[in-house]
Amino acid sequence: MASAAAVFDNQNREYVIVGGGNAAGYAARTFVEHGMADGRLCIVSKEAVPPYERPALTKGYLFPPEKKPARLPGFHTCVGSGGQRQTAEWYKENGIEVLYEDPVEAFDGKTQTLKTSSGKILKYGSLIISTGCAAARLPEKIGGDLPGVHYIRDVADADSLVSSLGKAKKIVVIGGGYIGMEVAAAACGWNLDTTIIFPEDHIMPRLFTPSLAKKYEELYEQNGVKFVKGALIDKLDAGSDGRVSSAILKDGSVVEADTVIVGIGAKPSVSPFEAVGVNIEVGGIEVDSMFRTSIPSIFAIGDVAAFPLKMYDRIARVEHVDHARKSAQHCIETLLTSQAKAYDYLPYFYSRVFEYEGSSRKIWWQFYGDNVGETIEVGNFDPKIATFWIDSDSRLKGVFLESGTSEEFSLLPKLARSQPIVDKAKLKSATSVEDALEIARSSL
């Protein structure tokens, strides 16, 4: 590609964002807010549509047809945080060039050029890598690519899943993390026979305590969902029609299924940017507190960025939308204003399930901070429950709340950010979630 830039001089771009996902949408907004988008910004996207709020794909998108599912253009960024809906027209009106379905396949840092799959050569002034993650897959040799086996990362995946759900009777969900929990709850809305299979002994092992997980598992069981815990998949088998027909577990047991949804984690999409510098511990492109990589004028944001999590003094990758939004805003603001402001992120995760009309119980939870130290759980899940993570110095490090009011939820980031010393005995003796939150508030 060495001479490409000279040949394709008309392909010069001042700012290029690679990846048209959640972070890209918020980055584009920040360019517009600073009057720096018009004729100067180009987004190179693998997908066929402008950036959208990815969380919707395992929530409103999977409502059954009669329960008014969410569809594009309804949830383009930045509506998820109460902002403007940036449709394809919005990008045009703001003079932003978007190349659709044309992923970047090659990168040359010396000549500052990118090559897309259609063969376009783009020379950039500044490059923002926002390629996100891709779903981890089960190997092809154990049936990971059989018809009827689904992964869910983008709207095309979600469309394919919806068409399978319409015909499905028995579904198997592999993985007990976010996708597993959200897709299994969605399947209840379609009245499908649903089994979740995962290797750990409880759901959401990265965040939930065993006791918290038990409450949610019971709710899923009341909705008819079956759990197979501590189990690994040996292979997925196909029926005579070539479609998946069962999951065979390592212990030899067989779980029948006409549709399988795999949610076994995500991998940062670093290719073709490996040379920019990959962090070996957490994966992803390594950046500093202003999202600058090791190469001048190249930045990385969102799921793919391995950044300094200042509060906890460690390098982290965060695969959640709040960080995608905030990292995008922070990176573009510091880039365009030359303000040397360090990103100081407070981790925030949430989920909402059983939201469809007619569901017997909606659930919605939020977590802020770090889930380290001992835990104190308050409440019976009727509907509220709270968990507090407290370190050996009695500092509150993390807090989880189910079914809070907006006022209660707004207390959580204050607590997790300031990490007050709490009276553990008093917190343990709290008679209700409201009481526990009041005790925590009074320690601020």
Ligand SMILES: Cc1cc2nc3c(=O)[nH]c(=O)nc-3n(C[C@H](O)[C@H](O)[C@H](O)COP(=O)(O)OP(=O)(O)OC[C@H]3O[C@@H](n4cnc5c(N)ncnc54)[C@H](O)[C@@H]3O)c2cc1C
């Ligand atoms: C189904 C689902 C539900 C989720 N729900 C929640 C939730 O409820 N709450 C929450 O906090 N988080 C949730 N997340 C996580 C959240 O969506 C991500 O953290 C967020 O999308 C990250 O934004 P991003 O821009 O970094 O990556 P993405 O949004 O994944 O965007 C990356 C984009 O880059 C494109 N791309 C990749 N490689 C190339 C290339 N070489 N050239 C061009 N384009 C490329 C991809 O196709 C994609 O469009 C969910 C994720 C999924 C998959």
Ligand SMILES: NC(=O)c1ccc[n+]([C@@H]2O[C@H](COP(=O)([O-])OP(=O)(O)OC[C@H]3O[C@@H](n4cnc5c(N)ncnc54)[C@H](O)[C@@H]3O)[C@@H](O)[C@H]2O)c1
């Ligand atoms: N509400 C949310 O924040 C939300 C919702 C959906 C998706 N997401 C994001 O989407 C991405 C993918 O989600 P996910 O649920 O797949 O990842 P995850 O990391 O939350 O969960 C993966 C789960 O897969 C299981 N697992 C791992 N390896 C396995 C294997 N070989 N066989 C069987 N099971 C295995 C484990 O039970 C683990 O909990 C993540 O980045 C996640 O943060 C977030």
Ligand SMILES: O=C1O[C@H]([C@@H](O)CO)C(O)=C1O
């Ligand atoms: O952050 C989110 O954005 C979407 C949706 O609210 C957009 O309309 C969604 O389901 C989230 O959790």
